[in-house]
Amino acid sequence: MAGFFDLALANLGSPLILSFILGVAAALARSELSIPEATAKAMSIYLLFAIGFKGGVSVADHGFDPALAKTLFAGIVLSAGLPFVAYALLNVLTGLDRTNAAAVAGHYGSISIVTFVAGTSVAEANGFIAEGFMVAVAAAMEAPAILSALWLIGRSGSNRMDGTLWREILLNGSIVLLVGAFMIGLLTGKDGLAEIEAFIVTPFKGVLCIFLLDMGLVAGRGIRENRDMIRPGLFAFGILMPVIGSCFGAAAAALIGLSVGGTLLLMVLSASASYIAVPAAMRVAVPEADPGIYLTLSLGITFPFNLTIGLPLYLGVARMISGV
Amino acid sequence: MLEMHDAKRVAFIIETPMQNRLTGALEEAGVTGYTILPVLGGSGASGRWSREGQVGRAGGMVQVICIIRPERLEPLLEHTFKLVERHIGVVSVADCQVLRAERF
Numbered sequence: 001m002a003g004f005f006d007l008a009l010a011n012l013g014s015p016l017i018l019s020f021i022l023g024v025a026a027a028l029a030r031s032e033l034s035i036p037e038a039t040a041k042a043m044s045i046y047l048l049f050a051i052g053f054k055g056g057v058s059v060a061d062h063g064f065d066p067a068l069a070k071t072l073f074a075g076i077v078l079s080a081g082l083p084f085v086a087y088a089l090l091n092v093l094t095g096l097d098r099t100n101a102a103a104v105a106g107h108y109g110s111i112s113i114v115t116f117v118a119g120t121s122v123a124e125a126n127g128f129i130a131e132g133f134m135v136a137v138a139a140a141m142e143a144p145a146i147l148s149a150l151w152l153i154g155r156s157g158s159n160r161m162d163g164t165l166w167r168e169i170l171l172n173g174s175i176v177l178l179v180g181a182f183m184i185g186l187l188t189g190k191d192g193l194a195e196i197e198a199f200i201v202t203p204f205k206g207v208l209c210i211f212l213l214d215m216g217l218v219a220g221r222g223i224r225e226n227r228d229m230i231r232p233g234l235f236a237f238g239i240l241m242p243v244i245g246s247c248f249g250a251a252a253a254a255l256i257g258l259s260v261g262g263t264l265l266l267m268v269l270s271a272s273a274s275y276i277a278v279p280a281a282m283r284v285a286v287p288e289a290d291p292g293i294y295l296t297l298s299l300g301i302t303f304p305f306n307l308t309i310g311l312p313l314y315l316g317v318a319r320m321i322s323g324v
Numbered sequence: 325m326l327e328m329h330d331a332k333r334v335a336f337i338i339e340t341p342m343q344n345r346l347t348g349a350l351e352e353a354g355v356t357g358y359t360i361l362p363v364l365g366g367s368g369a370s371g372r373w374s375r376e377g378q379v380g381r382a383g384g385m386v387q388v389i390c391i392i393r394p395e396r397l398e399p400l401l402e403h404t405f406k407l408v409e410r411h412i413g414v415v416s417v418a419d420c421q422v423l424r425a426e427r428f
Contacts, residue, residue, distance in 0.1 A: 281341075283411075
């Protein structure tokens with residue numbers, strides 16, 4: 001237990017989390033601080049490219065790992081299955097109608113790539129390097145949850161999912177960049193990394209700090225503007241569901257035999273909630289669902305929870321499972 | 325004095341994820357000229373929203389404006405209504421006048 005508190009304190013005192021907290025505090029205090037839209041977009045491109053590239057280099061360096069296929073399969077099953085757990089929990093804790101509950105549930109099967117990036121950073125800071133293929137697992141977990149959500153709404157997915165929407169989901173910018181950079185890293189290996197290391201390794205944490213500052217501003221504004229909507233049941237769901245999701249991720253990681261870093265990242269992917277891919281799909285396929293509910297939950301409650309308390313908690317569990 | 329011609333100005337304020345679908349529907353309805361404008365923010369039946377701080381396209385809005393001949397209004401609205409009826413947004417029609425009627 002003391003180990004967890006040490007980890008939690010170290011995490012809370014890191015520049016990454018303090019930057020995020022600064023963003024939340026500034027937004028709650030109605031500061032005019034803001035990161036220009038184009039800058040935030042450029043930083044997200046940089047972070048996705050860097051994390052994808054480094055994952056590819058790691059796979060190239062260590063060779064093909066048989067755990068890759070198992071972890072990809074586990075990720076897809078988790079993404080498709082967790083919305084059902086979330087839906088059941090929403091029914092117990094909140095009075096949301098079927099459509100809104102299913103839409104929220106879909107977000108909790110999919111992933112937050114920023115939480116994944118922060119998780120990678122925390123793992124590395126504690127000396128645990130995750131399997132490089134976890135980047136591919138992250139990409140594979142984006143979409144299955146959307147189908148589960150549509151199934152939960154009670155209508156056939158084909159009614160609401162057209163070819164254009166499929167293309168938008170499967171080829172959304174984050175997935176293309178992540179998988180593309182992964183492939184470039186895989187093809188060019190350590191020699192490729194050596195060529196661009198000064199750009200994608202050294203500045204990484206600094207850029208992540210500014211990006212998390214922006215995410216803090218976004219989360220803080222979301223909390224401020226939607227605080228009336230955050231009822232106790234919804235708040236409890238936003239905190240409990242990531243913990244439950246992480247337990248499923250931990251169980252899958254233990255079955256596969258992932259490293260501490262890999263276990264942490266699979267827990268993070270299972271615990272995090274989407275706020276980019278799934279909301280866009282829901283706006284098209286389920287416009288009746290209230291975006292204020294699912295965006296506030298995933299971005300205003302679950303994202304800050306995962307970043308501040310979740311990451312050290314998951315790392316503690318990952319270390320316990322691996323006996324490290 | 326330049327000759328002016330009657331026209332209809334149709335403005336759709338619609339969620340960003342629906343932008344390509346709407347412009348596709350406009351083209352299917354024979355409207356090849358339209359303008360897309362970013363929207364900074366606003367407030368409506370679904371609450372307040374702002375372009376500032378959006379992490380994805382899901383929460384944003386855009387305005388799509390087209391100017392058409394009056395006789396094309398009805399078929400255009402029929403063609404696009406199915407697309408927009410369930411979504412957050414506003415569809416407005418206004419009378420206007422244009423130069424160079426052959427362009428519309």
